[in-house]
Amino acid sequence: MTTPHKQSVPSLRMRMGWLHAWIGFIAGLLLVCIFVTGTMSVFDTELTHWMQPETPYAQPGIPSAEALDKAAAAVTAQEGKKNRIFLSLPSDRDPLLHVTYMDHDVFKSETFHPQTGQNVPLRETVGGLFFFSFHYTLYMGRMFGVIFVQVLAVGMLATLGSGVIIHLKALLPNLVAFRPQSSSPRPWIDAHVIAAVLFLPFMFMIAYTGVLIHANRFFPNTAIERPNRGGPGRNGHHQMPSLPPLAPLLTDAAETFGADRLGFIQFSPKTVTVVRADNTKIGISRDHIDYDRVTGERIELVSKNSPAARTSQFLSGLHMARWAPVPMRWFYFISGCAGYVMFATGLVMFLIKRRRTATQKNSLPMEIAEGLALGTVLGMPLACAGVLWMNRLLPAGLPTRVTIEGSTLFVLWGALTVHALGRAFGRKVMKGWIEQSSLLSLLLCLLPVLDLATRWKWIAGQDQTVYAAVDLTAVVLGLIALRLSVVLKRKTGATASLSGPSFSKEIVS
Amino acid sequence: MTMLTASLLLNLVLWSLALGCHARLQSGWQRRRNWSPSRLVQQLMQAGRAILPVLGLILSTLLAGSAGVIGWVASASVGGVLVALTDAWRAPPKAKSRQPSRRLSAQEGAI
Amino acid sequence: MAFSSYYLPRLLIAALLAYPAGLVVATFLPHLLHMPRPDSFFVAQVGAVIVVPTTVLTIFGTRSLWGGLLAAVAVIAATMLIALPLAAFGPQ
Numbered sequence: 001m002t003t004p005h006k007q008s009v010p011s012l013r014m015r016m017g018w019l020h021a022w023i024g025f026i027a028g029l030l031l032v033c034i035f036v037t038g039t040m041s042v043f044d045t046e047l048t049h050w051m052q053p054e055t056p057y058a059q060p061g062i063p064s065a066e067a068l069d070k071a072a073a074a075v076t077a078q079e080g081k082k083n084r085i086f087l088s089l090p091s092d093r094d095p096l097l098h099v100t101y102m103d104h105d106v107f108k109s110e111t112f113h114p115q116t117g118q119n120v121p122l123r124e125t126v127g128g129l130f131f132f133s134f135h136y137t138l139y140m141g142r143m144f145g146v147i148f149v150q151v152l153a154v155g156m157l158a159t160l161g162s163g164v165i166i167h168l169k170a171l172l173p174n175l176v177a178f179r180p181q182s183s184s185p186r187p188w189i190d191a192h193v194i195a196a197v198l199f200l201p202f203m204f205m206i207a208y209t210g211v212l213i214h215a216n217r218f219f220p221n222t223a224i225e226r227p228n229r230g231g232p233g234r235n236g237h238h239q240m241p242s243l244p245p246l247a248p249l250l251t252d253a254a255e256t257f258g259a260d261r262l263g264f265i266q267f268s269p270k271t272v273t274v275v276r277a278d279n280t281k282i283g284i285s286r287d288h289i290d291y292d293r294v295t296g297e298r299i300e301l302v303s304k305n306s307p308a309a310r311t312s313q314f315l316s317g318l319h320m321a322r323w324a325p326v327p328m329r330w331f332y333f334i335s336g337c338a339g340y341v342m343f344a345t346g347l348v349m350f351l352i353k354r355r356r357t358a359t360q361k362n363s364l365p366m367e368i369a370e371g372l373a374l375g376t377v378l379g380m381p382l383a384c385a386g387v388l389w390m391n392r393l394l395p396a397g398l399p400t401r402v403t404i405e406g407s408t409l410f411v412l413w414g415a416l417t418v419h420a421l422g423r424a425f426g427r428k429v430m431k432g433w434i435e436q437s438s439l440l441s442l443l444l445c446l447l448p449v450l451d452l453a454t455r456w457k458w459i460a461g462q463d464q465t466v467y468a469a470v471d472l473t474a475v476v477l478g479l480i481a482l483r484l485s486v487v488l489k490r491k492t493g494a495t496a497s498l499s500g501p502s503f504s505k506e507i508v509s
Numbered sequence: 510m511t512m513l514t515a516s517l518l519l520n521l522v523l524w525s526l527a528l529g530c531h532a533r534l535q536s537g538w539q540r541r542r543n544w545s546p547s548r549l550v551q552q553l554m555q556a557g558r559a560i561l562p563v564l565g566l567i568l569s570t571l572l573a574g575s576a577g578v579i580g581w582v583a584s585a586s587v588g589g590v591l592v593a594l595t596d597a598w599r600a601p602p603k604a605k606s607r608q609p610s611r612r613l614s615a616q617e618g619a620i
Numbered sequence: 621m622a623f624s625s626y627y628l629p630r631l632l633i634a635a636l637l638a639y640p641a642g643l644v645v646a647t648f649l650p651h652l653l654h655m656p657r658p659d660s661f662f663v664a665q666v667g668a669v670i671v672v673p674t675t676v677l678t679i680f681g682t683r684s685l686w687g688g689l690l691a692a693v694a695v696i697a698a699t700m701l702i703a704l705p706l707a708a709f710g711p712q
Contacts (some may be wrong), residue, residue: 308662
């Protein structure tokens with residue numbers, strides 16, 4: 001016989017359920033956005049390519065001496081006034097030569113054709129790196145932003161752990177059971193469990209390695225000596241020696257790393273460093289060869305090979321997927337989409353449950369929660385699609401286009417959240433879901449039309465693979481959004497007679 | 510086609526078959542489709558569910574090393590989604606609406 | 621939407637304890653490992669990152685709060701013990 005005290009203690013499943021629901025909801029509101037931008041970052045180079053439709057066709061390979069000389073001249077011109085400059089070497093994903101530098105916290109680059117050495121005039125754009133930066137900093141600074149994202153990732157680990165305990169009994173039997181025809185909330189639970197359980201190894205890996213990549217910020221180590229970064233020349237107060245010819249350096253480095261395994265070149269007052277490409281093995285080793293900046297002689301090959309260093313490189317590489325060839329990248333992309341589905345369905349189920357049990361149906365916190373969920377689940381993908389549209393609609397030569405493109409994400413996201421909150425306060429949040437999903441499907445399905453209309457001038461002679469892949473993916477995602485809006489419309493129609501058409505109530509019915 | 514791509518495709522097929530067997534072995538699936546497999550078919554599906562992924566792991570390790578193992582894990586997830594979507598697509602129309610099951614209520618209640 | 625009074629103290633204690641638990645592992649484990657400092661610190665971080673969510677789950681997993689606190693301390697000790705064999709794989 002159980003005592004009254006014992007009866008009042010919630011079961012393990014209930015305790016974990018509470019933790020899963022609340023941490024999952026609060027962290028999930030932002031983790032949805034992190035997953036959306038992270039999924040896009042899997043193809044960041046390709047997105048940059050799409051956002052610069054003038055990009056000409058070029059063969060990857062070691063650039064010609066002429067091209068390297070022109071790039072070296074651009075490096076010299078930028079040195080002395082910029083903090084960080086590096087020369088990206090051609091690769092399969094990006095066959096052009098880029099001199100990239102930091103200008104007021106924004107990466108800018110001059111591009112050269114790797115064979116002819118001609119300057120390639122590409123429009124300035126935030127590119128795929130914008131989504132990548134948002135993914136791990138939320139644009140809240142490289143210190144606070146990164147730590148904040150790490151806290152969210154730890155929250156995700158706790159949510160995953162508690163989720164496994166909750167769904168333990170149904171874990172194996174329901175592994176591939178998806179019943180969209182069943183009455184709600186069964187389809188939501190099925191989608192949530194499928195996305196979470198089938199992709200559980202990916203979810204744990206991505207959250208864990210995500211924290212570990214910048215673990216020095218989460219658990220700072222003051223005992224490690226930091227390299228002296230304030231040396232002469234870095235801040236532009238000292239004269240930098242002229243660069244040696246880069247072609248012989250690359251030929252020498254290619255003998256060590258391989259001709260197609262050269263990543264980028266860094267410059268310091270004393271050395272020129274050729275770094276191995278990240279796509280050569282799973283671990284991001286950043287093996288490099290230092291050359292004397294004046295004579296061009298090889299100084300040393302630097303490679304961290306201790307088991308702990310290799311483990312660290314492996315875990316970083318696993319998260320960043322820079323090693324992954326195109327098919328594997330698609331698997332990362334699909335897994336990222338599954339993460340989005342997991343959080344989106346989790347947020348919806350949280351609202352369904354709370355709306356059902358809410359004693360005061362018009363409570364303000366419930367409406368705020370419904371508005372915020374809509375503003376992130378559909379608002380963030382819409383804002384990202386808006387950036388792609390803005391990229392093509394703005395004049396190519398507009399000086400402030402980088403600022404406008406970047407601002408589009410935040411302005412649109414804010415506006416859509418305000419719209420969602422407005423619909424939630426007006427007790428028409430379902431209408432908000434239909435409106436935003438319809439708009440999302442419209443923006444994504446029409447993206448190929450926009451692409452063709454604004455790329456027509458340069459289309460001849462271009463490799464169409466990247467453009468076709470981006471456009472087709474947009475159409476597929478747009479059709480999914482369209483299907484969602486149709487289903488929601490049907491549900492709304494079926495429950496039109498019910499009073500107080502809140503999203504949760506309508507979905508439940 | 511690289512070895513990694515080949516092993517990815519191979520694993521996708523093997524995992525889809527294995528998870529398809531897993532779905533068909535569930536009593537809920539059999540009840541919904543009104544299907545009762547013979548003992549031999551059940552044993553074959555049980556064997557397939559266990560052997561096919563192991564075969565995939567061995568082949569992907571041989572073909573693509575550690576990258577193959579990562580691909581093997583990733584294929585399981587994508588293969589599972591393929592099986593789930595195919596089964597949902599081919600599901601028979603719902604006969605009648607029922608009250609949510611006790612398991613469903615418990616699962617939902619925990620969330 | 622009200623927070624349950626049963627769960628709130630647990631959440632607060634978990635939030636207060638989880639990060640320091642990880643910090644303890646990240647601070648003390650490198651001293652126990654005979655490896656170069658960056659390597660030993662990385663091994664410690666690997667354990668510390670696991671400790672943070674595990675502490676939260678442990679505090680919520682036990683029936684009584686005191687039991688949860690004791691179990692959380694056990695988790696930290698176990699992580700340090702499990703991480704010690706990792707010292708074997710590093711060169712001096």
